[in-house]
Amino acid sequence: MRSALIVDDHPVIRLAVRMLLERNGLEVLAETDNGVDALQLVREHEPDIVILDIGIPRLDGLNVISRIRAMEVDSHVLVLTSQPAEGFCQRCLQAGAKGFVSKEEDLQNLVIAINSISAGFSFFPADVLNAGQPNLVSEAELVERLSNQEIMVLQYLASGLTNKQIGELMLLSNKTISTYKSRIQQKLNLDSLLELIEFARRNDLAPRQDI
Structure with a gap:
């Protein structure tokens, strides 16, 4: 059964x-009204989904998203807020959220978003994202x-191989593999090798065992 943490001050x-x-069919493990307790509950319960309002006291939602992203947990953040998508959708995405749902919409959209995230996709308003970065919808x-070539490099990286090992397998220089890696991170909007590995696993591009 999928599990959830609810963070909202209402x-x-x-x-x-x-x-x-x-x-x-989701199990709600806990709920809280502030960002500080939210981080503690994520550490304690490691829920599959964190339903988060970004306008919360003690620690704002964008900071909470960034800190959850930095944790070594498999919890994904889905923002549920009354804040305008035009002003906050991109910020939530950049902070590390996997989805954004407005409280003004039908609440059933929350379930659709959770199912999408659970399947390995993101869930953001396409029209808002398209205004700034057109290919970050899913x-x-x-x-x-x-x-x-980039998919092959991503698969090798996710398998735990070094740049040198990948270069030997693909008959390319270490520098070329490093360039491929940087290009992949830029295209996928990811900041680290760990995030590349997690992305590859979510999209069936890597072995499932721990590396």
Whole structure:
């Protein structure tokens, strides 16, 4: 059973979200109204999904997203907020969120977003993202942007091989592999090798065993 943590400073919203999630087969492990407690609960429970309002006290939601991203946990953040998508969607994406749902929309969209994220995709308003970065709607579309060579390098990196080892296998120089790696990170909007490995695993481009 998939698990969730609800972070919102409005008790009525927390109750509505809890009822919706439980009706759709998710286990709500905990809930809180502030960012500091949210981080502690993520460490303690490691929920699959963190339903997060970014307008919360003690530690704002964007900071919470960034800190969860830095943790070694398999928890994905789905933002549920009344803040305008035009001003905050890109910021949430850049901080590390996997989805963005407005409280003004049908709350059932929350379930659709959770299912999308659980399947390895992201969930953001396409029209908002397209205004700034047109090809960041879903991870499936990001994969399509990679060349065959880049996919091969990504697979080797996710298998735990070094740049030198990959270069020997592909008959390319260490410098060329390093260039491929940087290009892949840029195309996928990822900052580290760990994030590349996690991305590859989510999209069936890497072995499932620990590296």
